[in-house]
Amino acid sequence: MIRYILECMAFQLLFLIVYDLFLKRETFFQWNRAYLIGTFVLSLLLPWIKIEAFKTTVSSEYFIYPEYLWGMDMSEGVVVAPENYPSFDLSASETIFYGGMLIAALLFAYKLFQINRLKRHGEICYFKDFTRVLVRNSNIAFSFFRSIFLGDQVLEKEHQSIIQHELVHIEQRHTWDLLFFESMRILGWFNPLVYVYQNRVSELHEFIADAKVAKTHKAEQYQLLLSQVFQTQHISFINQFFKTSLVKKRIVMLQKSKSKKVWRLKYLLIIPIILGMLVYTSCENDMAPTVSNNVMIVDDISTMSESDNNKLYDVLKELSDRGEYWEFLLKDQDSKIHYRKSTNGSYIKFDGKEDVVYGTMVIEGPTVGDVSGKDVNGEVQIRIKDKNSVKYVLAKDGSVSSIEIGGPDKILTNELNRIVEFLPKKIPGKQMGDNFAIPIKVQEH
Numbered sequence: 001m002i003r004y005i006l007e008c009m010a011f012q013l014l015f016l017i018v019y020d021l022f023l024k025r026e027t028f029f030q031w032n033r034a035y036l037i038g039t040f041v042l043s044l045l046l047p048w049i050k051i052e053a054f055k056t057t058v059s060s061e062y063f064i065y066p067e068y069l070w071g072m073d074m075s076e077g078v079v080v081a082p083e084n085y086p087s088f089d090l091s092a093s094e095t096i097f098y099g100g101m102l103i104a105a106l107l108f109a110y111k112l113f114q115i116n117r118l119k120r121h122g123e124i125c126y127f128k129d130f131t132r133v134l135v136r137n138s139n140i141a142f143s144f145f146r147s148i149f150l151g152d153q154v155l156e157k158e159h160q161s162i163i164q165h166e167l168v169h170i171e172q173r174h175t176w177d178l179l180f181f182e183s184m185r186i187l188g189w190f191n192p193l194v195y196v197y198q199n200r201v202s203e204l205h206e207f208i209a210d211a212k213v214a215k216t217h218k219a220e221q222y223q224l225l226l227s228q229v230f231q232t233q234h235i236s237f238i239n240q241f242f243k244t245s246l247v248k249k250r251i252v253m254l255q256k257s258k259s260k261k262v263w264r265l266k267y268l269l270i271i272p273i274i275l276g277m278l279v280y281t282s283c284e285n286d287m288a289p290t291v292s293n294n295v296m297i298v299d300d301i302s303t304m305s306e307s308d309n310n311k312l313y314d315v316l317k318e319l320s321d322r323g324e325y326w327e328f329l330l331k332d333q334d335s336k337i338h339y340r341k342s343t344n345g346s347y348i349k350f351d352g353k354e355d356v357v358y359g360t361m362v363i364e365g366p367t368v369g370d371v372s373g374k375d376v377n378g379e380v381q382i383r384i385k386d387k388n389s390v391k392y393v394l395a396k397d398g399s400v401s402s403i404e405i406g407g408p409d410k411i412l413t414n415e416l417n418r419i420v421e422f423l424p425k426k427i428p429g430k431q432m433g434d435n436f437a438i439p440i441k442v443q444e445h
Contacts, residue, residue, distance in 0.1 A: 003047075004047050005188075005191075007046075007281070008043050008044055008191075009191055009193055011039075011042070011043035011046055011047075011277055012039070012040065012043045012191075012193040012194075012197070013193060014277075015039035015040075015042075015043060015270075015273070016193065016196060016197070016200075018269055018270065018273065019032070019035060019036065019039075019200065022266045022269060023035060023266060024200075026259040026263055026266070027211070027253070027257075027258050027259045028259060028263075029204050029207045029208045029211065030208065031264065031267065033177070033201065033204045033205075033208070035267065035270070036197060036200055036204070037177060037201065039270070040181075040184070040197050042274065046274070046277050046278065046281055047281055048281075049278060049281055049282075050281060050282045051278055053282075054278055054279045054282035054283065097190075100189040100190060101186055101187065101189060103189070104185055104186040104189040108182060108185075108186060115144055115149075118133065118135055118149060119133050119147065119149075121135075121136070122134055122135045122136070123136070129146075129167060129170065130143075130146050130147065130148050130163075130166070130167060130170055131147045131148070132147075132148050132150060132163070133147055133148065133149045133150070134151075134152055135149055135150065135152065136152055137151075137153070138151030138152065138153060139151040139153040139154050141154060141162050142166070143166035143169045143170060143175070144175055145170070145175050146170055148162075148163060148166045148170075150162065150163075161213060164213050164216070164217075165209045165210070165213050166209070168208060168209035168212050168213065169205060169209055172205075172208065174208075177201050177205070178198065178201065178202060181194060181197055181198035181201065182198070184197075184198075185198065202246075203246060203249060206246055206250050207250065207253050210250050210253065210254055211253075211254075214254055294319075294326075294327060294328050294329065295328075295329045295331070296311070296312060296315065296330045296331075297331060297332070298330065298332050299332060299333075300332050300333075301330060301331070301332045301335050301337060302335075309350065312330060313353055315328065316328060316339055316348070316357045316359065317355065317357055319341075319359075320341070320357045320358050320359055324341075325340075326340070326359075327339065327341075328340075335363070335364065336363075336364045337361055337362065337363050337364075338361070338362040338364070339357075339359050339360070339361055339362075340359055340360050340362070341358070342358045342359045342360055343360075345358075346358075346359070346360050347359065348360075348361060
């Protein structure tokens with residue numbers, strides 16, 4: 001998830017740089033609106049798109065993410081919640097993430113409450129294309145969906161121009177654009193680029209409405225109206241007529257000559273950028289896994305690719321050849337395998353590799369399929385939770401012997417002994433190491 005978020009933000013930043021450098025000053029307002037909304041949606045989708053033709057192998061050194069970004073805990077302890085009660089354990093990062101979402105959602109709800117309060121206390125008049133809400137003791141002017149809010153202190157002679165401006169917002173459904181980014185602000189409250197996108201789209205809405213109204217009204221009078229100082233509402237998803245931070249930009253854009261159609265070719269810049277992003281996302285599948293601080297992170301230990309296995313072997317072989325004590329951790333979301341320097345002559349054999357790694361393996365977690373390497377001469381231990389334990393030795397012929405069972409519950413201990421005695425012969429080297437946990441669920445009848 002962290003990698004996905006970082007890639008989305010990187011793509012959004014690149015799209016915004018292109019917009020600010022090449023497109024922002026053009027008068028292709030509708031094109032720019034489509035560009036901003038389209039590239040934001042693309043930034044969310046591109047990390048998931050993999051094109052076979054673009055796949056290549058890239059060294060992991062170019063794609064290293066710091067260990068702390070993965071949210072992987074290096075501790076080896078296991079905490080098991082009681083089975084009869086739901087578990088709501090959250091990590092510190094998850095608590096911050098969901099807490100931020102909750103605060104953002106509450107702020108959004110408060111803004112909706114503000115609008116609803118203005119409507120309840122205002123004087124409402126219904127027209128064919130819109131609803132006008134006259135707000136007492138105010139000089140605000142903004143629209144939200146099909147409602148146009150006007151303060152009773154706004155001069156009546158200016159109402160027509162303002163209403164025509166706000167009708168453009170209503171006809172083109174600009175409120176939906178802003179609400180889309182508002183929802184993205186809740187989900188991605190930590191991402192500053194969402195706020196930049198919403199700000200750019202809000203500017204375009206005003207440019208679009210101004211350009212249309214200026215066709216039927218004298219531009220000079222309209223600019224004079226904009227230059228006046230009015231009260232504003234600090235709500236991010238409404239189309240405000242009087243927003244002092246935008247007035248100067250709107251006047252400049254009204255005075256600007258229309259951009260030549262040939263400059264629409266600038267939008268073609270997005271093609272090589274998207275292709276580059278697709279090459280990047282497609283080659284990720286074949287990248288070597290992240291290896292740092294003697295830790296290797298993979299998607300699934302039991303289904304590691306050949307390249308992942310080769311990478312693991314190379315790292316372990318190098319550590320083994322040093323002759324000094326070493327430890328290495330291989331892990332995925334649910335399982336871990338600890339590799340350590342051998343103290344009893346045990347070695348690990350990898351399929352297709354002639355040289356061995358002198359070390360032992362300790363498997364933790366639910367992984368039960370084939371794992372990388374075979375711990376030769378190793379002893380398998382199975383620890384069962386709730387203070388009951390089983391220990392046995394797996395001989396080279398696959399038979400189980402030297403069974404030791406402990407625990408306070410005599411009935412459960414006897415049953416465990418019966419189960420282990422009936423275990424079929426195993427294939428040595430498939431599940432191996434010093435420690436291996438098997439979950440056992442006890443049901444009462």
